[in-house]
Each structure stands twice: as structure tokens, then as C-alpha cells.
Amino acid sequence: MLIADTLLIVLLVVIDQWIKHAVVANIALGGEHPLIPGLLSLTHLRNNGAAWSILQGQMWFFTVIAVIALGIMGYFFWQYRRQGDHWIEELGLALMMAGTLGNFIDRLTQGYVVDMFQLDFINFPIFNFADSCLTVGVILIAIGVYVTDRREAH
Numbered sequence: 001m002l003i004a005d006t007l008l009i010v011l012l013v014v015i016d017q018w019i020k021h022a023v024v025a026n027i028a029l030g031g032e033h034p035l036i037p038g039l040l041s042l043t044h045l046r047n048n049g050a051a052w053s054i055l056q057g058q059m060w061f062f063t064v065i066a067v068i069a070l071g072i073m074g075y076f077f078w079q080y081r082r083q084g085d086h087w088i089e090e091l092g093l094a095l096m097m098a099g100t101l102g103n104f105i106d107r108l109t110q111g112y113v114v115d116m117f118q119l120d121f122i123n124f125p126i127f128n129f130a131d132s133c134l135t136v137g138v139i140l141i142a143i144g145v146y147v148t149d150r151r152e153a154h
Contacts, residue, residue, distance in 0.1 A: 002081065005094045012098035016129040017105065020114040032118070041118040045126050048112040059107060066104040073097050088147065092140030095133045102130030 027033055027044040034041045048059070077093045080086035106113040115126045 005077075005090060008091075008094050009098045009101070012095065012129075012133055013101050013105070016098070016102035016133070019116065019129050020106065023116045024114060027116075034120075038120055041120055042116050043118040043126050045115045046110075046112040047115050059111060062107055063104075066100055066107075069100055070097060070104075073100070086144060086148070088144030089141050092137040092144060095137030095140065097137075099130040099133035099135075099137060102133065103128070106130075 023042060023044050027042060029044050029046065032041050032043045073093050073096055077090060077097070080089045080093070103113045113128065113130075115128045115131075117128065117132075118126045
């Protein structure tokens with residue numbers, strides 16, 4: 001399973017970087033391209049902060065946080081693998097690691113993260129594939145912890 005998880009992480013990082021490259025190559029900075037009218041557009045933005053553009057320009061902070069986060073996620077990943085039967089948590093951690101790596105690569109190589117997905121039906125920050133991996137990963141871990149707690153309670 002470790003090989004499959006590693007391949008999943010690599011695949012997700014490659015998808016993230018490919019999407020970002022395609023947006024940069026095909027949409028002008030600040031430009032917008034509707035994908036599903038009224039629902040979803042691609043918008044080329046640069047974000048040198050975190051979610052909602054907080055802590056803009058704090059590159060050193062994001063570098064330290066990414067390295068620490070990857071270390072902690074790796075530790076928990078290893079612990080779950082040793083305990084067995086935690087596939088939901090392992091999958092969640094793999095997604096979180098891929099998301100962290102995808103945005104970390106951007107920050108190291110460009111000094112900012114490329115964001116592109118705009119939800120047209122709600123006022124929500126523009127995000128990228130790596131952000132989606134992080135979000136889904138957190139949700140999966142929460143579900144896994146809940147399921148494990150329920151199983152152990154009975």
C-alpha cells in the first residue's frame with residue numbers, strides 16, 4: 001500500500017502542476033475563462049499568501065510550516081500504517097501531503113501559488129487543485145477518526 005500511496009501523491013502533484021502550467025500558458029494574469037457558466041470559471045491569479053491571501057509575502061513562514069507539516073503528516077502516516085485498518089486516514093494524509101507539496105513547489109520555484117478555480121455562484125476565494133486535495137484530505141481524516149472512534153466505542 002505504501003507504493004500505491006506514494007504513486008497517488010506523485011500523481012496528484014503532477015496533476016496540480018499540469019493544471020497550473022496550463023492556466024499560466026493559456027489565460028492572461030487576471031483573465032477569466034468560464035468552464036460551466038454561472039458555476040465555475042478558470043481565473044489566473046497569483047497568491048503570495050495563504051488561504052484568502054492572508055500573510056502575504058511571508059515566504060519564510062510558509063516554507064517552515066510546509067516542512068513541519070510534511071514531517072508531522074509523514075509521522076502520522078507511518079503510525080497509521082503500523083496500526084493497520086486506517087485506510088481512510090492514510091488516503092486523507094496522502095491527499096494532504098500532495099496538496100502541501102503542490103503549493104510548496106510553487107512557492108519555492110515562483111515565490112507565489114497559482115490559483116485558478118472560481119466558484120461563480122458564491123463569493124468564495126479562488127483556489128487551486130492542491131487546495132482541493134488539502135480540503136478533501138482533512139475531510140477524509142475527520143471521517144476516518146469518527147469511524148474509528150465509533151468502532152472502538154462498540
